[in-house]
Amino acid sequence: MKSFVHFNTRSVDEAIHLLKKYEGKAKINAGGTDLLGVLKDRILPEYPEAIINIKTIPGLSMIEDGEEKILIGALTTLADIINSSLIEKTFPLLKEAALSVASPQIRNVATIGGNLCQDTRCWYYRYPDGIGGRINCFRKGGKTCPAVSGENQYHAVIGAKKCYAVCPSDLAVALTALGANLTIAGQKGVRTIPVEEFYHPLGNTLSPDEMITAIHIPKPFPVARQTFHKFTLRKPIDFAVVSVSSLIFLDQEICTSSRIVLGAVASAPFRAYKAEEFLKEKKLSAKTAEEAARLALDGSKPLAKNAYKVEIAKTLVKRAVQGTE
Numbered sequence: 390m391k392s393f394v395h396f397n398t399r400s401v402d403e404a405i406h407l408l409k410k411y412e413g414k415a416k417i418n419a420g421g422t423d424l425l426g427v428l429k430d431r432i433l434p435e436y437p438e439a440i441i442n443i444k445t446i447p448g449l450s451m452i453e454d455g456e457e458k459i460l461i462g463a464l465t466t467l468a469d470i471i472n473s474s475l476i477e478k479t480f481p482l483l484k485e486a487a488l489s490v491a492s493p494q495i496r497n498v499a500t501i502g503g504n505l506c507q508d509t510r511c512w513y514y515r516y517p518d519g520i521g522g523r524i525n526c527f528r529k530g531g532k533t534c535p536a537v538s539g540e541n542q543y544h545a546v547i548g549a550k551k552c553y554a555v556c557p558s559d560l561a562v563a564l565t566a567l568g569a570n571l572t573i574a575g576q577k578g579v580r581t582i583p584v585e586e587f588y589h590p591l592g593n594t595l596s597p598d599e600m601i602t603a604i605h606i607p608k609p610f611p612v613a614r615q616t617f618h619k620f621t622l623r624k625p626i627d628f629a630v631v632s633v634s635s636l637i638f639l640d641q642e643i644c645t646s647s648r649i650v651l652g653a654v655a656s657a658p659f660r661a662y663k664a665e666e667f668l669k670e671k672k673l674s675a676k677t678a679e680e681a682a683r684l685a686l687d688g689s690k691p692l693a694k695n696a697y698k699v700e701i702a703k704t705l706v707k708r709a710v711q712g713t714e
């Protein structure tokens with residue numbers, strides 16, 4: 390690791406003041422489960438001068454029940470989400486997504502805010518300086534994405550143009566399906582943004598002086614069937630090859646509306662709008678599930694080694710629509 394200045398902050402205002410002062414040369418540290426590895430391997434395009442610890446800010450770790458929504462503080466750990474009876478009852482999908490992340494030790498420290506802002510796992514981007522020098526990929530300011538003609542087994546199959554890295558966050562996929570919003574505090578004040586609009590092809594929309602303070606999830610009225618499916622190569626700990634989070638609103642067997650979101654197929658959670666539109670007012674059956682799966686992946690453009698992801702994604706969408714494991 391290189392040396393940096395370290396601050397234990399006591400308030401959101403103090404953290405924002407420091408972020409502003411360092412003008413993009415500071416990083417927030419929450420649980421540190423992603424950031425510390427990133428710092429050790431010198432992965433970031435520019436090494437930060439300052440690390441701003443936000444775990445010392447009181448009040449950012451909580452789960453609060455409101456009339457129409459549930460509020461989760463940015464410092465709430467994944468373990469707290471998993472152990473919350475309120476989350477289990479209201480958003481089982483979110484619990485399942487959190488439970489699928491890493492190991493119990495990591496989930497005990499990893500925060501929901503950090504999960505949403507974690508860096509991509511693309512192996513070209515993450516190639517450590519220490520074992521042969523950095524790979525200057527498009528995301529790091531280079532001209533091309535080496536995955537396009539290289540080892541692209543885990544890369545994007547939908548919508549990528551210059552960088553084929555995928556968003557690794559399982560919670561982002563679940564929260565997009567749940568229609569959650571983020572509260573973001575910055576030098577200019579507080580803003581709210583849907584999780585669905587938080588990501589862009591090279592990361593997220595946070596300005597250098599901003600941080601997430603909370604996540605709001607509207608309660609699903611009327612009651613919806615919630616599912617989270619994740620395909621991984623290693624069962625005990627692994628990032629998704631593909632995941633699907635879904636909310637299916639049902640009247641008897643008729644789908645009145647749905648939200649179907651695919652993970653690890655694009656630079657952001659991918660909302661399968663065409664499938665959602667198709668399912669409206671349809672009776673759910675194997676046939677409708679098949680067509681919804683086809684439409685969900687319509688327009689996908691896999692690379693040489695990742696066409697298998699499209700087939701896996703279709704299978705998971707079918708399971709989501711039919712409510713099967």
Ligand SMILES: Cc1cc2nc3c(=O)[nH]c(=O)nc-3n(C[C@H](O)[C@H](O)[C@H](O)COP(=O)(O)OP(=O)(O)OC[C@H]3O[C@@H](n4cnc5c(N)ncnc54)[C@H](O)[C@@H]3O)c2cc1C
Nearest residue numbers: 417419420421422423424491499500502503504506559601
């Ligand atoms: C072995 C292993 C397996 C994993 N498997 C999975 C998996 O299957 N699925 C999955 O989704 N994730 C997985 N992860 C990633 C893990 O979930 C993240 O490392 C963790 O959630 C990050 O949370 P943190 O609090 O430790 O964040 P940190 O490491 O502290 O921060 C991560 C990033 O987010 C930024 N940040 C943190 N909090 C905020 C905030 N409030 N506002 C703005 N920026 C912020 C930091 O500056 C940093 O850039 C895995 C990690 C490991 C090490």
